[in-house]
Each structure stands twice: as C-alpha cells, then as structure tokens.
Amino acid sequence: MLNFCSLYSGSSGNSLFIETPNTKLLIDAGVSSKKIETALLDIDINPSSLDGILITHEHIDHVQGLGTFSKKFDLPVFVNQETLDAMPKQRDKIASNNIKTFKISDKFLIGDLAIKPFSIPHDAANPCGFNIWKDDKKISIATDIGHMTNDILKQLEESLFIMLEANYDPEVLRCSSYPFTLKSRIAGPTGHLSNEIAGKTISYLLQSGLKTAMLGHLSKESNFPELAYQTVIDELITNHSFDKNSMQLSVAGRDNHSNLIKI
16 A cells, blocks of 8 residues: 655645555645644544654745644654755754654665655755655655756656646746746746646656656646646647546645545
8 A cells, every 4th residue: 555645735835645554754844733733634644653754855835834743743854964954943843863864866764665865956955856665666756846857757757656846837927926036936947847847747757657646836826726737638638648547637735635645
C-alpha cells in the first residue's frame, strides 16, 4: 500500500501526506499547525502517528506551521542544512534531536519509504523536490519549479504518480493585479511552472509509466483550477498521449484535502 493525499496546495499554503502500512509522512507544513492537525484528523490520521516532516524549501507557504507542529507532536523534521539555516524562526521551535539534515541527491530511509531529494530551480536557499519509493512503486513531488530541465525530467521518469506544479497561466498572470516585479519573478527562471509546461511534462512522463497526476500549487491570482486542468488536457491531446482510461488527472484544492489516492 502507498497512499497520497494533498491536505493544502496553492500559493497560500502547502502540505501533503503520504502513507504506507508502516510509515506516515508529511511533506511541508505551509499552513497553521491547527489547520494541518484538522486536515489530518479529517482523513482519520492521528498527527502523533507521523514519522516525520519533509521540507522542500523555506518559503512561508511551505513552513508556516512547521515549528509549532513539530514541537506539539514531537516530530522529526527532515531538511537540508541550507534550508534549515534560512528559516531560523521555525528552526528555533524544533527540538534539536528532531532536526534531521540530508544532502540533496543522497537517498535516505524513513520507515519503509526510500527518499531521494533532487534540486529544483527556485529562488530559495537550496530548494528540492522528492522521489519516494515503496518497494517498486515510485511517486514524485515537484512544485516551485522556475523552469523544467532535462535533469528534473530524468528524476521524474518512471513515477507512477506525480504531484506537479501548475502555478499560472501567462495571460491571466499578465492581466493580474500583481506588480510587475512579482509577475516577472513568477514567470522567471527561478519562479514557478506554467500550466502549459506542466502539460508538456506530464505528456513526456506518460512514456515512462505515469498513471496518475495531480496539479498543485496553483496561484489564486493568476490561475483557475478549470483552466489548469484543461490546458494540461489540451497538451496531452496535442501530443497524442491522452487516454482517459489509462491516466488520471486531478487538481489539488487550495483549502480542502483531496481524496486519498492509492498508488
């Protein structure tokens, strides 16, 4: 058994949940500790039963509730050193024995899950995505990606499931109320991934066995769930790779958890 659930996903906060029969993990804690606790209880998960929290990077929409949540439930936090150093307010709330640092590209184990971080282009200290294996089943978490690279595509190959960023639509972003500097950051090489590139990425990954994809980290101001979904579908049709019977696509909710996805 390998299950995935998006608790919260969007520019206002991100937290994901993964479980096997023996291991339960949170990826990021970008909303309040109380909201994370509520979402977990809503899917019948006792927060105290978690085996740890994986952190992708230090931006507030990924670590807002981290320190408080770790402290309340005495949970280990798995993070690279540069990211840890970049979030002193959160770091200081975490018990020293619960800080577990990893090096990007080094594989490590948490319970019966194998974890391999990989670098992503984003304007943070040392941001990463994660490949996660249970036996021969591989899933990938890839958000906050300024641009897609061949190296990242290589990391994502052979994933059965992917949580992939589809942050913005270029035209909606252009017409949004964001200031020009923020628009430039979002669409820049260390910003976020567009709907179109998410579609092209999923189309490519179907060739190596991708079965299920969830679009995540949508911007509230420069995207819409329906638009992200349809743009990706259009890309898949254009590339002759869409078969609704062999591939499932969904969009993660901003303020509500997804269904439990069984991989």
